[in-house]
Amino acid sequence: MQHPATTAEIYDISRRAVAIFARSGLTCCLTGGTACALYGTTRRPNDVDLIVLTHQHQQERLKQLLVCADSDFYTVAAKDPLATYRVLWCRLPGSSVHWRRCKVDILVPGVMNIPDIPRADALTISGLPVMPLVLLLCLKLQSWADHRAAVRYYLVQKQHDDVRDIGELLVIMESRGTRFNGAALRRLPPTLADATIQRLREFLSMYPSSRAKWQAVGALRARQ
Template identity: 45%
Template sequence: MLRTTARRNPPTLEETREVARIATRILTDYGLTCCAFGSLACSLYGTSRTPNDVDLVVMTSTYSQEELKELIRRADSRFYLVPSKKLFATYKVFYFRLTGIRRSCKVDILLPGIMNIPTISSGRIVRVHDIPVMPLSAVLLLKLQGWSDHKGSTRPDMIEKQYVDERDITQLLRIAATQGLWMPGESWLPSEFLGTAHDRLLQFAEEYPSSAPSWEAIGF
């Protein structure tokens, strides 16, 4: 019931940011390097869509995802865990309790390597609105990966997400060009990740030809 109601009354932009601040401060207090990515990171860089949840990646091999959720939950009782509804799932879904009746914000905690997320050194993490954020280059290429995955899905709800991804990517490309992002200079990203991204952007540019100059502007 809580999760259904939360979707009808989703978190505001500032609420997602505050949840990210709280979670990342807790992780930092444990000496862990972390940063936001996904739709929240897109928003922090300047895209127009309000994120529905908070995606964080934590650079650690010491803790599992479930252990990280438990660390955060123990530090702040507004975080709570709910068993996944997926058949045979062993993980729990992580939420932050918001102000109001049955309102919450979902928080995804991931590790490098999952979904091809690259390891981000602390020196490359950007702070925006007091939130540690993944570098724009990685945010853009992971969003491109999401678009490709959603486009190739057999699930109608996933296929529909490709159009949301396209809008995010189009806006991120403009932002990247304005900020002077030059992808050949992003040599810290894994070569396999970059190679796969190049194949995906060719597919994206074929689908959306008007995006081609924007990809060229950032060095592809």
């Protein structure tokens, strides 16, 4: 049985990737479970989701930058025979019996509704760049909605991880004094802001017990 990457290993892979892109003059920030963990959520991340803040390079070119710079990074063909992309992995230390690896998703603005992120808005936690907290929560809501609507069972099951992450992110936002109100949403592209408000309504209908957490960060006013 393959042992999954530890949180420390995921952070190490992230640092290596960020450093490689920095040498090419490219700025990055983490999103997904790794960003959530850096902010303080308790669920162990499964992989690395790294946004490269560029419009000059396509994702496949960015993957090759990593592969060429570090021999632990490699790509394999996607399972879908019609896919035009390759899947990026990073080798992990392990015994000859338990060969280990970690998936690395390289994203760019425009993919998965990720907007342009001003460099000044990214935070640095434990030496790693992370997506702004409000945007991270918006994309977590999007992930939850997508997983609920998925066809494959393993994707549908991921919605429960999303719910856990969202609940913990709300507590973290309140403790940091971060507001999820109309002013915060107006900084987002209108399509993402509108979709976020609709997803928030759906989330509250499914999890009404979360209302107090949303109210504590100003989110219910954001719906008005």
